[in-house]
Amino acid sequence: MDRGTWLRRVRRGTLVLLAGALMVGAAACGGAGGGGSSDSGGDKIVIGVQGPFTGDYAAEGKGFRQAIDLLKEQVNAQGGVLGKQIEVVYEDDKGQPNESTLAAQKLVSQKVVAVIGSYNSTATEAAQQVYADAGILHITPSSTATHLTEKGLKNFFRMAFLDSAQGQFAASLLVDKLGAKKVALVHDSSTYAEGLAKWTRQFLEQKGAQVVFYDAINPQESDYSALLANLKSTNPDAIYFTGYFSQAGLLVKQARDMGITVPIAAGNASNNDEVIKTAGAAAEGFITTTEPAPADLPYDEARKFVEDYKAKYNEDPVSIWTAMAADSFRVIIEAIEKTQSTDPAKLADYLRNDLQDFPGITGPITFDDKGDREGTVYAAYQVKNGKFTLLVPPQQ
Amino acid sequence: MLVQQVVNGLTVGSIYALVALGYTMVFGVLKMINFAHGDLFALGAYLGLTFLIWGALGQGAGGLAALLLIGLLAALCVGLAGVLVERVAYRPLRGAGRLPAVVSALGVSVFIQNGIMLLWGAFPVAFPHGMVPDVSWSVGGITISLMRLVILGGSLVLMLALYLFIQYTKLGAAMRAIAVDHETARLMGIDVDRLIQLVFLLGAALGGLAGVMVGLYYGQLNFTMGWLYGLKAFTAAILGGIGNIPGAMVGGLVLGLAETLAAGYVAGEWKDAVAFFILILILLVRPTGLLGERVAEKI
Numbered sequence: 001m002d003r004g005t006w007l008r009r010v011r012r013g014t015l016v017l018l019a020g021a022l023m024v025g026a027a028a029c030g031g032a033g034g035g036g037s038s039d040s041g042g043d044k045i046v047i048g049v050q051g052p053f054t055g056d057y058a059a060e061g062k063g064f065r066q067a068i069d070l071l072k073e074q075v076n077a078q079g080g081v082l083g084k085q086i087e088v089v090y091e092d093d094k095g096q097p098n099e100s101t102l103a104a105q106k107l108v109s110q111k112v113v114a115v116i117g118s119y120n121s122t123a124t125e126a127a128q129q130v131y132a133d134a135g136i137l138h139i140t141p142s143s144t145a146t147h148l149t150e151k152g153l154k155n156f157f158r159m160a161f162l163d164s165a166q167g168q169f170a171a172s173l174l175v176d177k178l179g180a181k182k183v184a185l186v187h188d189s190s191t192y193a194e195g196l197a198k199w200t201r202q203f204l205e206q207k208g209a210q211v212v213f214y215d216a217i218n219p220q221e222s223d224y225s226a227l228l229a230n231l232k233s234t235n236p237d238a239i240y241f242t243g244y245f246s247q248a249g250l251l252v253k254q255a256r257d258m259g260i261t262v263p264i265a266a267g268n269a270s271n272n273d274e275v276i277k278t279a280g281a282a283a284e285g286f287i288t289t290t291e292p293a294p295a296d297l298p299y300d301e302a303r304k305f306v307e308d309y310k311a312k313y314n315e316d317p318v319s320i321w322t323a324m325a326a327d328s329f330r331v332i333i334e335a336i337e338k339t340q341s342t343d344p345a346k347l348a349d350y351l352r353n354d355l356q357d358f359p360g361i362t363g364p365i366t367f368d369d370k371g372d373r374e375g376t377v378y379a380a381y382q383v384k385n386g387k388f389t390l391l392v393p394p395q396q
Numbered sequence: 397m398l399v400q401q402v403v404n405g406l407t408v409g410s411i412y413a414l415v416a417l418g419y420t421m422v423f424g425v426l427k428m429i430n431f432a433h434g435d436l437f438a439l440g441a442y443l444g445l446t447f448l449i450w451g452a453l454g455q456g457a458g459g460l461a462a463l464l465l466i467g468l469l470a471a472l473c474v475g476l477a478g479v480l481v482e483r484v485a486y487r488p489l490r491g492a493g494r495l496p497a498v499v500s501a502l503g504v505s506v507f508i509q510n511g512i513m514l515l516w517g518a519f520p521v522a523f524p525h526g527m528v529p530d531v532s533w534s535v536g537g538i539t540i541s542l543m544r545l546v547i548l549g550g551s552l553v554l555m556l557a558l559y560l561f562i563q564y565t566k567l568g569a570a571m572r573a574i575a576v577d578h579e580t581a582r583l584m585g586i587d588v589d590r591l592i593q594l595v596f597l598l599g600a601a602l603g604g605l606a607g608v609m610v611g612l613y614y615g616q617l618n619f620t621m622g623w624l625y626g627l628k629a630f631t632a633a634i635l636g637g638i639g640n641i642p643g644a645m646v647g648g649l650v651l652g653l654a655e656t657l658a659a660g661y662v663a664g665e666w667k668d669a670v671a672f673f674i675l676i677l678i679l680l681v682r683p684t685g686l687l688g689e690r691v692a693e694k695i
Contacts, residue, residue: 054518216665225404226659280525
């Protein structure tokens, strides 16, 4: 075959590949599950939930869904709110920004009063403006990137505590508890992970520790050996990973395989048993800094929630984010009851100005002017004999 | 440090190479790109996991022989799935030009991916541990685990076997013949359909085996994993010169090395960007790929 034909063939092949990528993308979008339409007026109040029901974070999406289903049934069994039944519609955003915008538009078109979601900061950020434009109350249970609440959106709230607080907690854990002087930080370039890594670096340096390694993995990949080889050559005393649980397991396993023996800690997105399943024996000693597990929360609401959840699903809540999602639902119901209204603007106004120390599953809930949750509660867990066990008890 | 990165790169690269063989063989005989190949690879990983669980095999040394059996079983099943895909989705379209076949391939890809999701769930699933004894050796700061050696060695043996099969057997010669010209080959008494099936059987089986290796090595599977590995392997096949079997091997190893070194010496997050930049560069300078000259004669 001559060179010209071959060039054409390669060019054509590249075009075909591009077309293929587009098509698969489009097919994936088309396949995103829809909740069906619903009538907004009449005898129902519709609340939307967007979350990663498939994809890498599907385990957390399942927790959202189960928690909210549970509470919805409880509320409806008691006659609903304002004499109306609550209906919940779910949209899958796979934890991806492009899917997230679509999911948000779908929920808006179904005339929801309020939306709970999404799980990860990247997806939440993509949906924020859609809800702001539609004037819908939007509460994220679990997106901790600091800048989400710095846009002056009046309808946006965050149930989770801030990254900056976790960064501070992580820095003191690494330096004071583990005695690390040289720390390696690894993130995954996501909004959340990079934010947490930056805060952690800042607080580590304030404490006089040195950040000897700072780089990102690509969460789509499963091989981190190149990065780890580099990391190893900087001889850190401890590693702090700020990405998600699906990657944390792989990272821990590969680090141990490569003969890296220093303590590995990770942020609250890695507080998930999947890490232990993936890394197996290598997970032993792995530490997470996180909001306490629902079962370790020292509140009556938490005990009741965990009991009800276990009774219905025969398993523990997936993670703290399951409880945060439940709390998001509970403050929405509280706002509807107290304002006797389903006008999202009135609800947002109530949450921002009038809600004080609402007894949440995850502690007292008060929102500040930006829509951030006030206060913090963090704990650290360490894997011992294949189980996450409390290392540093809940600290406010 | 450099040596360690080279070892890392070769391990990843040998997996890309195994998957790339499937792309390159199909392109060789049909001049079409089988976009479903990456998903067949993922199917192999999931089947391997299922057989492992069914077998409920013990841990440790006895595992190695059992593992080989499971790998072969998974490879066989994926190979048959490949044959089925060819029969159902590609053969009826063989005279219809290249675009319908590619669209059909994409359809099969979405079908398999969603099938995996429905059968095994949308969650990442963990592969059992300790199938390959957790042994590693440290020599002068370089750590090599037994698992790495199994992957590297296994891939090289398989690739060599395939190469010898195609170069030195009658069936191999027939495969090379249909790669040049279907009609003439048919006139010479070669059963073209049978041989195309054989190509799909071999290509898909190697892909399936690579899937099992990936599962064993990383310990985690995801129903979307076929897309990324498929893309990387496709790139490797183009890089080495698509249609050329040694090219696919060289392309896989070069791609694995390039991205590992990029991650090691540029930045972790630039890994893919640098790898694909190298691909574009090579195609600009040498559009036939690294070993692409003899493309017409080889499959």
